[in-house]
Amino acid sequence: MITAPDYRLQRNPFGRLELTTADGETHVDVVPVRAFPISAPDDGIALVDPDGHELAWIERLSELPDDLRKLLESELASREFIPEIKRLISVSSYATPSTWEVETDRNTTRFVLKGEEDIRRLDAPALLIADSHGMHFLIRDRYALDTHSRRLLDRFL
Secondary structure (H helix, E strand, O other): OOOHHHEEEEEOOOOOEEEEEOOOOEEEOOEEEEOOOOOOOOEEEEEEOOOOOEEEEEEEHHHOOHHHHHHHHHHHHHHOOOOEEEEEEEEOOOOOOEEEEEEEOOOEEEEEEOOHHHEEEOOOOOEEEEOOOOOEEEEOOHHHOOHHHHHHHHOOO
16 A cells, blocks of 8 residues: 555646656546545545556545645545535425425525435434435534524434
């Protein structure tokens, strides 16, 4: 397994990540993948080739030099999209399917919850909600939501 000091990572002229290992081998179209994207987003990052084979392992993003850390963070941000729900505005009914209107860290949106089984409990107190199109929404701490939001959410838990 290759560790951070044993390679060079850069963008090629086409904007794709290239990994050059200590033995001089260059891998094109490298993709960073978080091992634990919700519970430990900065710990355990694999650099994989287009076929999904692990080429390098990074224990912690915070231990990397600033330029390498920023490159990986920007690449991860462009690949990952899990809006975080900050507030539940309304639900169309307490029976499913129901339409939820929520405020996220990105905007206000609506989605359809097909069933209670689409609300997945993660490490307490986090929840991951999948809408009818497979889009995921994160509630990092359900107890930190306002009273109205908690009341609406409790009907589905």
